[in-house]
Amino acid sequence: MGPDHPRKPGPVTRRPSKHLQAPRPLSSAHAKAELKADGRWIVQSMPGARASKSYRCPGCQAMIPPGTAHIVAWPDTPSLGSQRAVDDRRHWHTACWEHRA
Numbered sequence: 001m002g003p004d005h006p007r008k009p010g011p012v013t014r015r016p017s018k019h020l021q022a023p024r025p026l027s028s029a030h031a032k033a034e035l036k037a038d039g040r041w042i043v044q045s046m047p048g049a050r051a052s053k054s055y056r057c058p059g060c061q062a063m064i065p066p067g068t069a070h071i072v073a074w075p076d077t078p079s080l081g082s083q084r085a086v087d088d089r090r091h092w093h094t095a096c097w098e099h100r101a
């Protein structure tokens with residue numbers, strides 16, 4: 001009779017699930033990232049007490065008067081031509097920002 005050839009079981013490769021790595025929220029003060037139709041934006045709320053200037057809202061083209069709490073948003077990735085994303089900061093009415101796609 002022939003010799004017995006026991007089959008070696010191949011190594012079982014089990015990879016740990018990568019779904020455990022959830023993206024961490026931005027921890028900088030009051031700033032959060034939001035995904036809009038045109039990309040990722042960093043959003044910061046500006047309390048009325050700190051709004052000392054008037055800004056033109058790009059959503060409705062109306063002015064945001066000083067002392068009005070509003071939203072400051074800038075792209076997570078700087079647009080072409082600007083050195084820093086902060087240069088692309090925009091001031092929005094809170095409602096206009098929330099209605100944005």
Ligand SMILES: [Zn+2]
Binds near residue numbers: 096
């Ligand atoms: Zn507006």
